[in-house]
Amino acid sequence: MGDHGPAQGFGRWLFTTNHKDIGSMYLWFSFAMFLMGGVFALVIRAELFQPGLQLVEPEFFNQMTTMHGLVMVFGAVMPAFVGLANWLIPMMVGAPDMALPRMNNWSFWILPFAFALLTSTLFMEGGGPNFGWTFYAPLSTTYAPPSVTYFIFAVHIMGASSIMGSINIIATILNMRAPGMTLMKMPLFVWTWLITAYLLIAVMPVLAGCVTMMLMDIHFGTSFFNAAGGGDPVLFQHVFWFFGHPEVYIMILPAFGIVSAIIPTFARKPLFGYASMVYATASIAFLSFIVWAHHMFTVGMPIAGELFFMYATMLIAVPTGVKVFNWITTMFRGSMTFETPMLFSIAFVILFTIGGFSGLMLAIAPADFQYHDTYFVVAHFHYVLVPGAIFSIFAAVYYWLPKWCGNMYDERLGKAHFWLSFIGLNVTFFPMHFVGLAGMPRRIPDYALQFADFNQIASMGAFLFGFSQVFFLFIVIKTIRGGKQATEEVWENPEGLEWTIPSPAPYHTFTTPPAIK
């Protein structure tokens, strides 16, 4: 099989069924979306640099906040994790490829079309979606710009892509493990993705239903969400968040898996509490289905509902805490070195925990009456998503890139990228806690004077963070083009099947199943 190399030219990428090629395409696509979503974010931060309207009009500002959220969630974070899954899961479980390679190709290739559709709305009359990434009805139905139909179609395509990706991942993990690779021997990245894939299959249809009801309301005269027609705007929120809350775990569970792979390698000590990590992941996934209305504490639910969702939400702190304690205990009495993947992983643990703390504060319903829809919330979810999801993806890229391309990245540059990102991120998002507590609502293009100083600081941090990512692009390209040859193991005694194959990983791996000890 060794001489069965990739096809030449563009056809290789268009028709490929190879998990490594598809994984690479997912990763490049998500990085492009990351930069685009980042540009939207910088428009927001530039406008918020000082009070008053300077650069953009409020209509366009609202399109930017909406598109930033949509592109980052559906275009950057989710495809990046699917890309990592494509590259790593077959290699980690000792399979030759994904179980459904043609579907794999399709699930990737519909994504660029979805985002082309979504982005094109910005150039349409009436502008793009301007109702926030949560697109609450009736702002997103009766009062939406005409381009909302394109948005709905784009979301449908993204959903289809995610569902196909998840089916593929589940089929691969359940059917294609090498003999002897029992479930409880699987690397945690595989475990977390298995659970994530189930979450995706459970909730993406709910999102599809949600946008379909919008479509009906807009074009076919139904009134699912229109109070005047007997519908219910609050129903929209219940349906949306029934999707939306598991969605946020979809964006973080694979990150748990990545960090659980990296910390043991650089602490030179096995992961503490492997089994408890698996159970904690499963508990978090279960809890994610019964906490959705904590996003809706101010809609006026009955008190029994408020209490239930408050208690259930607080409970999430328990399994999440177990994970954090396990990582720290893994580091404890290890023999640590601090290469770039480890730096990103440590920052992940610290900053994700801070995001977890503010999450716990937000869970307290009476306090949430003050926090809700302020910059405190913005600070909270950026602390769990940027150093959570994004940092874990950076860590993964630095950790596995030598395996993918056969070259070591430049450690000095990698560390510089880490520190620039780390400082930029904290300067951007930490002050948002302050302005949020002091009373600044989110999604406003202009603000009262008392919020000016911290906004200015946040904007400066945002530009630092943004430009650091161009630097990251440079580092990755430099590594692919050359650099010190990576060994098979790359790191010191890393655990996992992917380190038993040559670097760069051959086009086809494990065509005969490896022996599992």
Place this chain on the structure above:
Amino acid sequence: MLFFSKRPTTKSLLSVKPFVVFPLLAMSFQAFAKSSEVVADEAQRWGMNMPQGVTATSNEIYDLHMLIFMICVWIGVVVFGVMFYSMIMHRKSSGAVPSKFHESTIVELAWTIIPAIILVAMAVPATSTLIKIYDTSDADIDIKVVGYQWKWQYEYLGEEVSFFSNLTTPQDEIYGRAPKGEHYLLEVDEPVVIPINKKVRFLITANDVLHAWWVPALAVKRDAIPGYINDVWTVVDEPGIYRGQCAELCGKAHGFMPIVVHAMEEVDYQQWLDAKKGEAEELKLAMSQSFSMDELYARGEKVYQTNCVACHGPVGAGGVGPSLIGSSITTGPMNGHLSLMINGVQGSAMQAFGEQLNNIDMAAVITYKRNAWGNNMGDMLQPVDVLNHKRSL
């Protein structure tokens, strides 16, 4: 996470010099406790923390917020303390040899149960506060609050007093052509007035999209939802002016629909209410009067600057909305102009002003638009014409 165990390795875990860690923690605790008050004061001054507010509820929420925050800080100190300790002490470069332990049922149990207990300790005060917040019974005054794109309407139930509350910050300040005032974006033409030491109940709903009525100093935030009436209450302790903003994305001018609550002594409130009722009476009388062109024009200009300027621009030249200079509406038939103003334009940002403007203001603003900016139509409208037109619909 509880059903596994191979070889409990608690022993090797505990062999790490607790005598180093604990005194350090205790010292930092003392230092922290002393400085925490200073820190809290400074944080308040720099606008880094939640304001304490002026109601019992807001104080309770503030205490809850600080309690949870401090618990998080302490958990953080311990967790990150251990983490940094090992990052400093257990480095390969300083010759650390890795241990092999990787499982312990006892430890896993401990850090499952202890956080659960802490959570219960948080849930108890949270629950009691929530129950109080939800008790909206026995209100002294009921005020209906309606969110519109992009203003608030207040209706004092049973008093026949009702008015809109609009942003008064001039466009020039927003676009940086004039220096910004002290209450930039947080000032309105008519604040909602309430008496202190009375239980005021707000019945909150919306006319178009979702909004949220939020005044941080009262710790009241509730979504305004079409088709729903949400009730919240407050008892304000001190007279004063308390400012807030719409907290739910509601379209273009979401950031430009502030809330101002003016809390006053009960006598002052009664006076204000009586004056308001008097105004309403006068308005009723005026409805049947005729006004001169100049009167209508002057009044119309004010109405325009409050209600129309955001979309049609300060001199009618348009913006988000179309230009009104020489347009087919403002220089077209009067009846068409009036119908459009009353009913709005379906599927566009042009709202139905029939319910939002009284007949005098409607007549005035139409007269103004037909005669300002070189439109010079020379015709005018009287309140009674508006009334007749509405009746004929």
